[in-house]
Amino acid sequence: MVDTRVSLAGVMLQNPIIPASGVYGFGGEFRDFYDPNILGAICLKGTTLEPRFGNPTPRIAECTAGMINSVGLQNPGVDAVIAHEIPALREFYHQPIIANISGFSVDEYRECCRRIDAHVDIIEVNVSCPNVHNGGMTFGTDAHCAAEVTKAVKSVTKKPVFIKLTPNVTDIVPIARACEDAGADGLTLVNTFLGMRIDIHRHRPVLANVMGGFSGPAIFPIALRMVYQVANEVHIPVMGCGGVRSASDVVEMMMAGATAVQIGAATLRDPILCKTIIEELPVLLNKLGYERCDNSLRLCRQ
Amino acid sequence: MKTALFEIIENQPIAHDIFRMRLVGDAHGISAPGQFVNIALEGCFLRRPISVSDYDDHGLTLIYKVVGRGTEKMSTLHVGEMLDVMLPLGNGFTVASHQHPLVVGGGVGIAPLYALTKRLGNATVVLGVRSKEDLFFEREFSALGAKVFIATEDGTLGTKGFVTDAIRENDINFDYFYTCGPMPMMKALVAMIRSTTSGQLSFEERMGCGFGACMGCSLQMRSGSRRVCKDGPVFNMEDVVW
Numbered sequence: 141m142v143d144t145r146v147s148l149a150g151v152m153l154q155n156p157i158i159p160a161s162g163v164y165g166f167g168g169e170f171r172d173f174y175d176p177n178i179l180g181a182i183c184l185k186g187t188t189l190e191p192r193f194g195n196p197t198p199r200i201a202e203c204t205a206g207m208i209n210s211v212g213l214q215n216p217g218v219d220a221v222i223a224h225e226i227p228a229l230r231e232f233y234h235q236p237i238i239a240n241i242s243g244f245s246v247d248e249y250r251e252c253c254r255r256i257d258a259h260v261d262i263i264e265v266n267v268s269c270p271n272v273h274n275g276g277m278t279f280g281t282d283a284h285c286a287a288e289v290t291k292a293v294k295s296v297t298k299k300p301v302f303i304k305l306t307p308n309v310t311d312i313v314p315i316a317r318a319c320e321d322a323g324a325d326g327l328t329l330v331n332t333f334l335g336m337r338i339d340i341h342r343h344r345p346v347l348a349n350v351m352g353g354f355s356g357p358a359i360f361p362i363a364l365r366m367v368y369q370v371a372n373e374v375h376i377p378v379m380g381c382g383g384v385r386s387a388s389d390v391v392e393m394m395m396a397g398a399t400a401v402q403i404g405a406a407t408l409r410d411p412i413l414c415k416t417i418i419e420e421l422p423v424l425l426n427k428l429g430y431e432r433c434d435n436s437l438r439l440c441r442q
Numbered sequence: 443m444k445t446a447l448f449e450i451i452e453n454q455p456i457a458h459d460i461f462r463m464r465l466v467g468d469a470h471g472i473s474a475p476g477q478f479v480n481i482a483l484e485g486c487f488l489r490r491p492i493s494v495s496d497y498d499d500h501g502l503t504l505i506y507k508v509v510g511r512g513t514e515k516m517s518t519l520h521v522g523e524m525l526d527v528m529l530p531l532g533n534g535f536t537v538a539s540h541q542h543p544l545v546v547g548g549g550v551g552i553a554p555l556y557a558l559t560k561r562l563g564n565a566t567v568v569l570g571v572r573s574k575e576d577l578f579f580e581r582e583f584s585a586l587g588a589k590v591f592i593a594t595e596d597g598t599l600g601t602k603g604f605v606t607d608a609i610r611e612n613d614i615n616f617d618y619f620y621t622c623g624p625m626p627m628m629k630a631l632v633a634m635i636r637s638t639t640s641g642q643l644s645f646e647e648r649m650g651c652g653f654g655a656c657m658g659c660s661l662q663m664r665s666g667s668r669r670v671c672k673d674g675p676v677f678n679m680e681d682v683v684w
């Protein structure tokens with residue numbers, strides 16, 4: 141039998157499969173479909189210091205092999221997440237929880253992290269949300285800013301900190317390196333690509349916010365390429381994310397250098413996708429001749 | 443909530459660009475008129491939300507209008523093919539008991555009101571469409587024992603104008619309302635009623651998941667942020683911010 145356990149900066153996961161931030165809410169909505177205790181971990185919806193309603197609707201635009209969202213970090217605020225959402229999740233879920241935090245200033249990131257620290261196992265820092273102004277992605281497109289946020293967050297937690305980077309940059313490698321140098325314990329690659337659709341009948345953008353984050357199967361090759369580029373340049377673990385929809389996509393991500401793999405948009409169409417992949421992954425690895433879900437999968441740098 | 447395969451036993455046009463699809467499968471989770479299903483289609487990344495027009499434990503009826511790629515694809519499916527359906531979704535209408543309930547449907551928004559009217563028993567129904575050829579279910583509503591009034595924008599049938607004109611022209615008396623249709627229609631209806639009568643409205647929004655996970659469909663209501671797919675699609679008039 142294949143051993144699917146992975147260690148993510150010291151946190152043991154029973155398998156590398158994690159629903160990505162924003163497609164799994166705070167864990168309750170998928171319970172009808174399967175027992176979430178089979179997951180490697182759950183990544184919570186993006187959380188900010190203050191409650192946020194998010195952007196006006198329409199917030200969703202369909203694309204060929206993907207979708208654009210402009211949800212805009214709707215969440216009840218970190219205090220409500222700690223008081224209600226996490227305790228509710230812990231009642232039926234006993235695997236690791238990853239918080240996903242966002243902010244509009246370095247101080248906000250720090251404070252959000254300080255408050256949620258005791259309640260989760262890993263902190264993922266979203267410096268890559270394309271759907272909010274004066275925050276989110278602006279921190280992740282500049283190596284210096286990304287490093288500042290990393291340092292601030294690291295100063296208030298002992299939990300592993302993963303910085304989630306945006307693919308909307310010319311070269312992701314220097315930003316990844318800057319985060320590693322600033323003390324990040326890991327990286328998540330990638331968030332969504334800035335995209336847009338137009339309603340030709342109404343002669344206006346589909347999304348109320350005009351632009352949004354593009355994700356889904358269409359972005360897989362680009363996300364994979366970025367994981368490959370970065371994993372070969374840093375010494376910290378990478379969570380691969382972007383367009384994954386099958387066990388073989390997961391294996392590709394791990395061959396590119398990912399330690400764990402997050403699954404986003406594809407779970408919206410197929411809510412049991414994570415379960416299917418968790419069942420198929422050991423069978424596929426076995427077929428390929430692997431006994432473990434570890435570095436042995438990784439390509440040597442070509 | 444689950445995804446299940448349903449067999450298509452009917453799929454045919456009943457009005458201009460409007461199709462009726464009947465499906466056989468385990469539908470016993472559906473508990474209220476106005477709930478919807480989310481349909482996975484080959485070649486479409488997201489599922490398509492469609493209201494349940496009628497249901498029993500063994501199957502359901504959908505009425506859909508062809509407006510784009512997904513509904514176009516639906517219209518090409520054959521009897522005997524299987525459809526991947528997620529259900530039951532949304533809250534649906536709360537069937538209250540009133541002496542003179544009014545049911546107002548606009549366009550394809552008429553669809554979910556059929557199962558509702560069946561359960562109300564004593565409703566007056568007003569159906570608004572653009573033109574005679576867009577109308578469906580007039581006889582089916584009458585067969586339920588409802589009093590049916592029609593409004594067409596071009597005057598080809600019933601009152602010329604909107605549902606609000608038909609309500610005025612026929613001096614329809616009601617003490618509660620249920621509605622589903624285009625936003626401007628529902629807005630005009632509520633403006634005409636001027637809070638003298640309460641009611642329930644069914645909303646549409648573009649959806650990512652349809653089951654409450656992605657926050658793609660949130661609207662700001664008086665009671666706070668509400669997801670059309672999970673907390674709706676039906677909302678009380680008092681809760682709606684216009």
Ligand SMILES: Cc1cc2nc3c(=O)[nH]c(=O)nc-3n(C[C@H](O)[C@H](O)[C@H](O)COP(=O)(O)OP(=O)(O)OC[C@H]3O[C@@H](n4cnc5c(N)ncnc54)[C@H](O)[C@@H]3O)c2cc1C
Nearest residue numbers: 202491492493505506507509510511512513550646647648
């Ligand atoms: C709760 C609910 C119940 C509905 N019930 C019915 C029904 O009973 N009969 C019916 O004909 N239609 C109904 N609709 C509208 C129906 O979902 C859309 O007409 C359909 O999704 C259009 O898909 P398309 O691929 O043909 O159009 P396209 O324009 O190609 O679709 C592109 C994307 O936009 C979305 N979209 C487009 N129009 C709408 C819309 N009006 N509402 C929500 N999403 C939209 C699609 O789902 C898809 O993701 C309902 C919508 C909701 C939210």
Ligand SMILES: Cc1cc2nc3c(=O)[nH]c(=O)nc-3n(C[C@H](O)[C@H](O)[C@H](O)COP(=O)(O)O)c2cc1C
Nearest residue numbers: 160161162186209266330331355356382383404405
């Ligand atoms: C509806 C939706 C909401 C999202 N919300 C968040 C969020 O709150 N925080 C975040 O870091 N990423 C968010 N993302 C990005 C995903 O976590 C993921 O990085 C991205 O979608 C790429 O993966 P995918 O192609 O598998 O969807 C969201 C994505 C979607 C589709």
Ligand code: FES
Nearest residue numbers: 650651652657671
């Ligand atoms: S469509 Fe995803 S929450 Fe409503």
